[in-house]
Amino acid sequence: MSFDTKLATWVGAGLLSADQAAAISAYERNAAPARRSWALYGIAGVGIAALATGIISLVAANWSDISAPVKLAVYFLVQAGVGGALWVRRDRHGVGRETLLVAFMLLLLAGIGLFAQIYNLHSDGWQGLRFWLAMCLPLTLLARGRLAAHLWLIGFGITAVIWAGADVGGMHGERRLVQASGWIYLFAALGLWAGPSRVPVHFVQAARSWSLAMLLPVGTALGSVLWHGQFDDTGGMVRAMAFPWLGAVVTVCALLGSRGHAPTRYLWAMAGLVVASTVFWSLPLVIPFSGAQPLASAASFMVIWAFAAVAAVAKGDRRLFDAASVVMALRIIVVYFEVFGSLAATGIGLVLSGGVILGVAWIWHRYRDHLARSLEAP
Amino acid sequence: MTGTSRLHSMWMAGAVGFPLAAMAVWLAYVAYGSGGAPVTLAVAGFDPRDLLSGHFLTYRVAYGADVCPASAPKDHAVCVCLNKGEGQRFHTAAWFGACADAAASCADMLSGACRNGQFVAGIERFYFDERYADKLRLVPPDASITVGLRGGQGTVTGMQVGGVSLEQWLEDSH
Numbered sequence: 001m002s003f004d005t006k007l008a009t010w011v012g013a014g015l016l017s018a019d020q021a022a023a024i025s026a027y028e029r030n031a032a033p034a035r036r037s038w039a040l041y042g043i044a045g046v047g048i049a050a051l052a053t054g055i056i057s058l059v060a061a062n063w064s065d066i067s068a069p070v071k072l073a074v075y076f077l078v079q080a081g082v083g084g085a086l087w088v089r090r091d092r093h094g095v096g097r098e099t100l101l102v103a104f105m106l107l108l109l110a111g112i113g114l115f116a117q118i119y120n121l122h123s124d125g126w127q128g129l130r131f132w133l134a135m136c137l138p139l140t141l142l143a144r145g146r147l148a149a150h151l152w153l154i155g156f157g158i159t160a161v162i163w164a165g166a167d168v169g170g171m172h173g174e175r176r177l178v179q180a181s182g183w184i185y186l187f188a189a190l191g192l193w194a195g196p197s198r199v200p201v202h203f204v205q206a207a208r209s210w211s212l213a214m215l216l217p218v219g220t221a222l223g224s225v226l227w228h229g230q231f232d233d234t235g236g237m238v239r240a241m242a243f244p245w246l247g248a249v250v251t252v253c254a255l256l257g258s259r260g261h262a263p264t265r266y267l268w269a270m271a272g273l274v275v276a277s278t279v280f281w282s283l284p285l286v287i288p289f290s291g292a293q294p295l296a297s298a299a300s301f302m303v304i305w306a307f308a309a310v311a312a313v314a315k316g317d318r319r320l321f322d323a324a325s326v327v328m329a330l331r332i333i334v335v336y337f338e339v340f341g342s343l344a345a346t347g348i349g350l351v352l353s354g355g356v357i358l359g360v361a362w363i364w365h366r367y368r369d370h371l372a373r374s375l376e377a378p
Numbered sequence: 379m380t381g382t383s384r385l386h387s388m389w390m391a392g393a394v395g396f397p398l399a400a401m402a403v404w405l406a407y408v409a410y411g412s413g414g415a416p417v418t419l420a421v422a423g424f425d426p427r428d429l430l431s432g433h434f435l436t437y438r439v440a441y442g443a444d445v446c447p448a449s450a451p452k453d454h455a456v457c458v459c460l461n462k463g464e465g466q467r468f469h470t471a472a473w474f475g476a477c478a479d480a481a482a483s484c485a486d487m488l489s490g491a492c493r494n495g496q497f498v499a500g501i502e503r504f505y506f507d508e509r510y511a512d513k514l515r516l517v518p519p520d521a522s523i524t525v526g527l528r529g530g531q532g533t534v535t536g537m538q539v540g541g542v543s544l545e546q547w548l549e550d551s552h
Contacts, residue, residue, distance in 0.1 A: 138393035
């Protein structure tokens with residue numbers, strides 16, 4: 001439905017007067033130049049991408065014929081040139097400054113690769129990324145857009161995963177992954193702290209987005225897999241858990257210390273979410289279950305997402321509430337299949353399965369608004 | 379210029395200057411290390427599939443001894459004292475063990491660690507031109523590497539096949 005059609009519908013329904021609709025329409029038309037500038041950015045972006053691809057192709061075709069000193073000299077000239085252009089635009093706002101900043105960061109990564117190639121340097125990969133993260137952190141904190149913060153945090157996550165998978169330190173990959181998860185909590189503490197902070201808001205928002213993505217969809221999915229596994233290295237796992245548990249305590253402290261700066265119900269719900277998710281993935285690693293525990297796993301999973309739903313309502317985040325309730329509904333369907341197993345695939349089982357799925361969908365559709373309202377009540 | 383603006387400029391100068399300086403220092407460090415005492419080590423074929431590394435030839439360095447026996451502690455620093463005997467073409471391990479026990483008198487010491495029963499010193503790959511990717515799916519026979527040694531750290535500075543540089547060997551046999 002076009003915007004003018006919507007306006008006409010609202011005028012017809014008596015929500016707007018014809019004058020108000022005309023004023024809104026005129027305002028939107030005047031705002032159009034801003035949208036056109038984005039179209040211009042898009043066209044310019046395509047042109048720059050084509051130019052860059054052409055230059056890269058030319059360089060790549062003659063790469064082996066370019067001597068190492070020339071490669072290094074050109075690299076430093078380009079890196080310093082982009083850095084100089086960024087310095088000139090340091091006080092400005094807008095796409096130009098942020099593009100230069102991100103280009104400077106990506107060029108540093110390319111430079112690390114170039115040095116490694118010229119001097120045949122050999123590593124597991126995470127050392128080079130760690131060097132890049134250290135060099136780029138100050139720039140990331142000076143960025144005025146979200147792109148640099150997201151890029152840095154994605155780089156951090158990739159570095160942690162490569163580090164966990166690398167065969168160094170005499171520690172198993174699972175234990176290293178558990179240890180690395182402590183960083184998720186520290187970023188969650190930074191992102192969820194609602195009090196006064198000197199950390200740039202874009203970095204805080206990006207830290208909140210990524211840490212919650214790791215704790216909720218990724219963490220609950222991976223945690224569910226753990227409940228079906230067998231782990232015999234309990235002592236080693238407990239030692240590896242020290243860092244993430246400490247991170248969880250820091251996150252809860254950050255949330256409870258934010259009282260007065262955010263809705264109290266939201267803060268308690270988020271604290272409950274952090275504790276529940278930590279217990280969820282920790283339990284199967286330290287308690288040697290005799291087999292899969294579908295009901296306990298599903299119940300714990302639902303508790304985490306219930307906390308997310310309460311937090312969403314307290315914050316007025318309708319999309320998160322809908323997502324949490326859909327995930328809970330899907331988990332009910334999954335646990336039905338987990339519990340009844342092959343029986344669910346028989347003729348009667350399929351009829352029952354269809355009934356369960358339709359029933360869950362109907363309950364969700366019928367009661368989600370009622371649930372949201374009841375959670376909103378003081 | 380206001381105080382806030384001056385502070386912002388200082389931060390930005392540091393944020394742009396610090397990576398440039400760090401890259402320059404790293405380059406100087408690597409270049410200095412590669413200019414150290416050259417040693418020549420024989421290399422043997424190894425599984426060359428290294429999908430993440432592009433056109434790098436990965437190989438196993440032949441030290442002439444089992445530097446990492448099964449009893450060797452995992453990931454502990456291990457040092458190898460290299461020596462080239464009379465009439466030998468390549469350096470081999472004259473001594474190896476924990477770096478803490480290494481003799482200061484060793485002129486060509488290479489430090490690394492034992493991983494999966496192999497001594498790893500960061501010299502186990504060599505970049506080559508992608509034009510020769512088909513020809514270098516396997517390490518050529520009679521291959522060796524030249525390594526610059528400085529402070530126990532090794533940097534690969536060249537690769538040879540049958541005594542000639544890899545580039546020359548590829549051109550000659552093309």
